[in-house]
Amino acid sequence: MEPRKALVDVVEKISSMMGEFEDKALNSDELSDLTVRQLYYLDIVKKLSYPTFTDLSEEIGVTKPTITTAVNKLIKQGYLKKVHSIEDRRVYNLLLTEAGKRVVDIHDKAHNDFALMISNCLNDQELNKVVEIFTKVIDCQ
Amino acid sequence: MEPRKALVDVVEKISSMMGEFEDKALNSDELSDLTVRQLYYLDIVKKLSYPTFTDLSEEIGVTKPTITTAVNKLIKQGYLKKVHSIEDRRVYNLLLTEAGKRVVDIHDKAHNDFALMISNCLNDQELNKVVEIFTKVIDCQ
DNA sequence: TATATTAATTAGATTGTACTAACTAAAATT
């Protein structure tokens, strides 16, 4: 096969495999009362670490009322907490509860599972090559 | 770094890079009147080739009324056509219009762009290694 | 031929996610 075409082909298949791992992780029982969107909100809260409502709304790109609604629901469901800022009493900082941390970890599980699958398919030398080559891709970008 | 951890790390970063390419492809002007979900419906129509409403509903995992609504909207927007089956006059087969083919191709563009980025970052020898190793992963699964 | 099954549709409701506009309370500025 033409090398360029072969690469696109591999990218396509790997991407759809990753998608399947994501979907499988998302079907976990513990995630059953959360939508994909809600999980995304929780991921962003983790990523930003103790964001305010405004931080969240800027990062996600939705209005503040939308954030209020979404966050309140996640608080009611027990995945988030809001704590008053000490410096400015208008402001809240958001954090994951233990349950929140747990579901974010389950979500991350997809990557672990995928990595596990790869390492089961390859020998040590190939694994090292994969890490080495993709580190180059990541750094080059 | 511990090899196992390094692999998970690489998988995580590559996966989020792929996500960014997907998002960028989705922001194309031609896709602006379509939701992600609608694009997914169009992808599945292409994948199944001339599916019936029932085929679609089974593949996507939603009820037939849902498919009727979704498909009718996509027909009205000019991305799908339905044609009567010759064998069974209750049945329709679905197909992409030219506009439908175009948007599905734009969606696929993410994979091409990602592949292009990879090939710009690596030399020929590394590229061959990537294709070789991931072909092994795909076949092993 | 009458009856049951199947493919798609219609009607009506629900849920999730988003918006704008108007509001409250706190902080910053004049």
Place this chain on the structure above:
DNA sequence: AATTTTAGTTAGTACAATCTAATTAATATA
């Protein structure tokens, strides 16, 4: 001290995507 700005909320709305139940029309079966 009065005014403006900022952070988050409330109220009301809209739309996408889904469902169940009932319906129509064609096909298959008893």
